[in-house]
Amino acid sequence: MSENAIFPGDKIASIEEYEAGNNAFDDGDMVRAATVGEKDIDKETRTANVKHPKLLSIPRAGDIIIGTVAAVMSSMIAVSIDYINGKPTTSKVECICGTRNLRIRNVALVNDIVTLKIISHLNGTIHASISEPNLGVLFTKCRKCGGKVVPMRDAIKCTDCAWIDERKLSSNFGNSDFVNLRG
Structure with missing residues (x-):
């Protein structure tokens, strides 16, 4: 170099x-x-x-991302970004999303697939929002038995053990072709 x-x-x-x-x-x-x-x-x-020889994919404010929840804290979630505006990325950049303003106890859990909107870059951290109707959990499984779940208003219900759990569901929840969705 x-x-x-x-x-x-x-x-x-x-x-x-x-x-x-x-x-x-x-x-x-x-x-x-x-x-x-x-x-x-x-x-x-x-x-x-x-x-850089390979262009890294770092989302900008306004971009819609799809990622995997890596960590859940009391007032935020950390998400490993897998797709930016529908295009796959291998950079494994993470963003954080504040959940304090939502009146849901479990906005998302580790390994849930979520869609978020990037709102800013501040102090070297990428910040995202989950508050719009099309944003939220796209795919999840029952946390008790790992079974398939179906949406019930603002919750999910396991088809195997009938466990009911709160989540911030996206309006696109259950759509298996979520990668092709645009904001």
Whole structure:
């Protein structure tokens, strides 16, 4: 690599001078690299980019993502992003989604497939929302027996053991072709 070689987290530019471009993010003070590559400052568009042989898929604000819930905390869920606007990604980037404002105890559980809308990049973290009707759980199984579930208003019911559980279901829940859905 050249003298422009940078690594994830390296400072590229100040946010007063440049905006974050491809493979870069704004940490609130500086534009930093999101991947290994070469620094590319575009003075015309005032963007700081990272050239990488393989373009990493980092969602932007407004993108609809489909991912797998990796962790559930009291007021948020962490989601490993699998699809961005219907296109598969192998970057395994994660986002967090606040769940405090929803009046559901179990918005989603680990290994549920969910669809979210990216709302911002802040302090190196991708933030998402689950509040719109088309956003929420797309696929899940019974947490008690692992059986198939069917939707019941704002809950799911297992067809094997009849266990009922709350979830924030997407209006597209149960549609097996969810990868082709657009926001």
